[in-house]
Amino acid sequence: MSTNDIVMSIRDVSKRFGEGCEACREDTSILNGNICPDCGTVHAVRDISFDLHEGEILGIVGESGSGKSTLMKMMYFDQENTSGDYYLRSYENGAENVFDVSSQKKREIRNEQLGMVYQNPLHGLKINFSSMTNIAEKLIAGGSRNVGEMTARGDMFLEKVNIPLSRKFEAPKNFSGGMQQRVQIAKALSNYPPILLLDEVTTGLDLSVQADVLELIKEIQREMGVSMIVVSHDLAIIRMLCDRTMVLLNGEVIESGITDQILEDPQHEYTQQLVYSIL
Amino acid sequence: MLTVENFGKSFTTHHLNQTRKAVSGISFNVEKGEFLGIVGKSGSGKSTVLKSIYGTYKPNEGQILYDSERFGTVNLHEIPDHDLIRLRKTEIGYVSQFLKVMPRTTSFELVVLSLLEMGVDRVTAEVTAEETLRHFDLPEALWHNYPNTFSGGEKLRLNIACAVVKAPRLLLLDEPTASLDQASKLKVRESISKLKDSGTTLIGIFHDLEFMEGLCDKVYDMSARAVKETV
Ligand SMILES: Nc1ncnc2c1ncn2[C@@H]1O[C@H](COP(=O)(O)OP(=O)(O)O)[C@@H](O)[C@H]1O
Ligand SMILES: Nc1ncnc2c1ncn2[C@@H]1O[C@H](COP(=O)(O)OP(=O)(O)O)[C@@H](O)[C@H]1O
Ligand SMILES: [Mg+2]
Ligand SMILES: [Mg+2]
């Protein structure tokens, strides 16, 4: 990694679902969308490269199936990459490709250096356990052992995301969708990761609840200086949150730029369609 | 400070299969501390020039060179996006009639945030924000409201407050007085003139030529494609 304010670098990262025929492994087959017509392999993410800078919010936008979640899952080690490199400043100062480290090391990175908030709270939370237990689990995974410290940390983050402490021992399954997302955010932040990944975290919420969560995200970014990657199919959300934006189509980045440039002077036909359809 | 060389911009609209030239052949040069006005009829490309300097539009002809404090002389269209974002936070300001949307952020907080992103501490930022909102006569009752509901004039004064408070090295103004009454216009004029005295370089579009008199050092005329000195 070159400049020191880069906290994450992704280089030529690809993900294929399927064995791949010779042509599609060599990237010479002409895909039908993201599918190889000869062997049916799905090219979910294709040769993506980008840097994430300290304190910035990077947006990734694209329609359903464009590869956004697959990319995020690779960064959080939920999914293995097919090829490409991944560097984190927080790991060996970016000197090692973290896709290649041991699974033990990957677990450590995941628990201590990254936070992930999924669209579906069931993926990020143990929904039948209390909010406090959920946070404690992440803290323990990150190496904490002191119960007093863990409860204090839990209280602090639940307060930060506006979950009443009187409800900290309740299971999130009883909470509204917006509250569940806020518990997920508290859990994801609880180890003070330098990077937070957010995958469609407001999709499906009522508009006013959506606004609350968006505001919370912006506030956290300001107060904690966490660098974030925000994935959404909705350019209106990207417009509110993101400094820079990448547009994905069929697993490829077709355009990227400063967010207002993407919105006011979109170059690619697909980006223009997206922009013209913002409400 | 800023050199625009043979700048041109066209827009391609794919679904219409159409490319239209918005403007071309623009060259001018602004020295540090100068105020350049841009005049021309509606649709002549004035806003396109400003937005291309700010990086909202991607130009396709010529170059725009800026003497930055942080990076030295840069072509604004070739520097990495991240560096341009940094210049916007600390050196280059832009004011238009349109307010940037932010979820649930009060007008007071918006001004504070513009200062925070320059590295000012919160206490100083809050004090300065208060002074600035007072100066622009934004009623105190509105400070802790979300600006979505503000009138055009109130939004505009807030926009100007956010930009002016940073005392940027280069400030781009796209009709910042368009929907203001005479009293507010004078306040804006007063602030601009203060900024100019403190060394800010300005490029401004005003539909109201009178307003610019005595403020601008020179005027770029879009139809003549030339700079005229005004004294
Ligand atoms: N586990 C999987 N097995 C096979 N195909 C998958 C799998 N996960 C995702 N895909 C495919 O990869 C592509 C990208 O999916 P995804 O990353 O979920 O897109 P997005 O999040 O942008 O909607 C889609 O075509 C999807 O069907
Ligand atoms: N984002 C855009 N997309 C397409 N055309 C544009 C865009 N912005 C400006 N134009 C066109 O460029 C020309 C110049 O516009 P503009 O710079 O706004 O003029 P002015 O500010 O002088 O009124 C107009 O024909 C306008 O329609
Ligand atoms: Mg998805
Ligand atoms: Mg205009």
Ligand SMILES: [Zn+2]
């Ligand atoms: Zn194939």
